[in-house]
Amino acid sequence: RVTGYGGTTQTAETLPEIVSGPPIEVSFNADHEPGLPWSFRPAQRSVEVLPGENRLVFYEAANHADRPIVGRAVYNVTPFKVGAYFAKIACFCFDEQTLQPGERVDMPVSFFVDPAILTDPETRDVRQITLSYTFFIDEEATETLAAETAAHLHAPSDEPS
Template identity: 60%
Template sequence: MADQKHTDKTKVRNTRVLLGCVAVVGGMIGLSYASVPLYALFCQVTGYGGTTQVATEAPVDVSEKTIKIRFNADVNSKLPWQFKPEQREMTVHLGQDNLAHYTAENMSVKPITGQAVYNVTPLKAGQYFSKIACFCFDEQTLQPGQRVDMPVSFYVDPAIAEDLNTQDVKTITLSYTFYRAEASVEGPDSDERQGG
């Protein structure tokens, strides 16, 4: 009888341990799926890592203070596109709605879909750099040899001049890198440059 009670207690204890392990593993799996969107949300809210903000419109009040914006463009080696800014830099008023242009051209013989990732440097300026409209918000599909204008509408929040941490920032560099989209219309990665 004592052996039966001991066996029952062991079974109950083992069941509790098993359920605890299943709960821990399930929680870890849930956190791994949630970590990417949570990290993206954290970066967007704080500007961490040079992540810019998204806005629907520029502020009403425009400051007399100005800041220089530089523009940078890169393309991943797996994407046979040319991509460049139409202007290298501009000086803008804080709070002013500005429009900058990039151009992209598909150098391959097939349609290809790309996606731009972006940030600003210095990284601490990210929370003050807001985009109103941008080609980077969506994937872009270019036909063979197609060249397109890619505008970005942005402003720099006047609060950047009041933050003790960013008062030394006189120039912000907006950088984009285009990558082949995972679900690119032409299919798997291959070298499709003409003459290649």
């Protein structure tokens, strides 16, 4: 699966205990490749979390094309050194996303910052993290979808005329 670059994050199935301590501001960034006719943005610019606290946030995307498009998001966090401590429980970025013409969707991300960030000498002073996504068109999947749609539209009907 495509995961990201630089400060690649971790995935998790269970949550740690919430640790008291200084909150960490997590900011959100969204980009897309030129030529992808989507708008894509975070629903909110930032949240404050305590280490171990699970948060659910959303990104918004809309397809402005007249055809379905399949996109795939890559992600990272900065500073890069915190990637090992930023864990996602669920994310739209784990799978490709298909948006129909004119469709607008809210895409969830469930994450936490591992409390171990506070005991690592390299990261214990970090109080701000940026989570960034970039959407790219999946040309092959989009072409396959277009071919399947065309074949379905031109297939003989089973209904009597």
